[in-house]
Amino acid sequence: MKAIGAIGAAVMAAWVGVGCSSSPAAGEEAAPGAPNAYASAPTGVERLYVLDCGVGHAADQSRWTVGFNAGQPIDISVKCYLIRHRQGYFLWDTGISDHVATMKDGWLRGTNPATDLTWRRAKTLMAQLEEIDVAPEDIQFIGISHSHPDHIGNLELFPKTTVLIQKLEHDFFFNPKRTGLPMAPPGSPTPEFSKDHPVTLVDEDLDVFKDGSVFLFNTAGHTPGHQSLMVHLPQTGWVMLSGDAVHLKHNWDHKRIPYFFRLHLEEKLQMAVSMQRMDDLLELYDAQLWIVHDKAQGDTLKHAPAYYE
Numbered sequence: 605m606k607a608i609g610a611i612g613a614a615v616m617a618a619w620v621g622v623g624c625s626s627s628p629a630a631g632e633e634a635a636p637g638a639p640n641a642y643a644s645a646p647t648g649v650e651r652l653y654v655l656d657c658g659v660g661h662a663a664d665q666s667r668w669t670v671g672f673n674a675g676q677p678i679d680i681s682v683k684c685y686l687i688r689h690r691q692g693y694f695l696w697d698t699g700i701s702d703h704v705a706t707m708k709d710g711w712l713r714g715t716n717p718a719t720d721l722t723w724r725r726a727k728t729l730m731a732q733l734e735e736i737d738v739a740p741e742d743i744q745f746i747g748i749s750h751s752h753p754d755h756i757g758n759l760e761l762f763p764k765t766t767v768l769i770q771k772l773e774h775d776f777f778f779n780p781k782r783t784g785l786p787m788a789p790p791g792s793p794t795p796e797f798s799k800d801h802p803v804t805l806v807d808e809d810l811d812v813f814k815d816g817s818v819f820l821f822n823t824a825g826h827t828p829g830h831q832s833l834m835v836h837l838p839q840t841g842w843v844m845l846s847g848d849a850v851h852l853k854h855n856w857d858h859k860r861i862p863y864f865f866r867l868h869l870e871e872k873l874q875m876a877v878s879m880q881r882m883d884d885l886l887e888l889y890d891a892q893l894w895i896v897h898d899k900a901q902g903d904t905l906k907h908a909p910a911y912y913e
């Protein structure tokens with residue numbers, strides 16, 4: 605697989621240099637005490653809104669914290685993020701389907717509450733966009749970290765918006781032999797992800813607005829074409845949005861690879877490589893890491909209609 609074949613110091617140096625034409629060249633080291641050139645680079649980003657895109661309940665959190673906290677239940681958050689760039693709006697992930705907001709017992713995706721997650725949604729994505737006066741057609745791009753239902757649940761509410769997805773992820777999702785649990789809740793009025801949806805297929809990394817201020821980077825492992833996002837805010841600085849390259853602060857701090865029965869050894873190794881890449885980028889850009897499913901961290905963020913600049 606591509607990411608594993610790419611291990612090596614030279615490639616790691618090239619990896620971390622992604623995205624920014626006005627920033628230092630890859631591998632170039634700043635003088636000690638010098639201001640971080642990535643942090644002081646100009647940015648076209650104006651605002652970032654954090655949107656509540658659902659909550660999941662699991663009976664046993666040790667799937668993510670392998671060897672620890674066995675049998676302990678956990679609630680995980682789901683966030684979406686709307687970025688206002690001077691060239692247009694960019695939505696990062698679409699969360700659990702808005703239809704789940706109508707399901708009073710939530711959506712148990714599967715049949716076994718001991719092993720399957722139950723998803724709930726207090727407020728729809730559409731209501732939150734309406735509150736900040738953003739219509740679906742105002743959104744120029746949707747980037748998705750990967751094709752799981754808590755991230756693509758509302759894609760087809762934006763049928764004309766171009767979706768930025770890794771090519772490997774697109775191939776994975778539309779593989780006719782794909783099996784597993786349903787991707788959309790029962791009774792959902794919209795399809796899960798239509799093959800006719802306009803897409804841009806990303807190969808490794810993408811500088812979304814071509815000015816280095818918002819870029820996607822490959823963090824394969826959780827799924828074959830998983831990606832994460834870096835965004836440069838004028839006041840807040842650089843923020844990394846994890847997707848599911850990491851699930852909880854616990855597994856990030858201890859670099860624990862979650863246990864999923866479908867995850868093969870090669871994919872676990874990819875997750876480890878991806879976490880190292882994230883670590884390198886966080887250091888290089890002096891960035892914060894926002895972990896989409898870590899509810900304790902997510903609860904500390906201000907949510908729309910408030911925003912970060």
Ligand SMILES: [Zn+2]
Nearest residue numbers: 752754755848
């Ligand atoms: Zn997820």
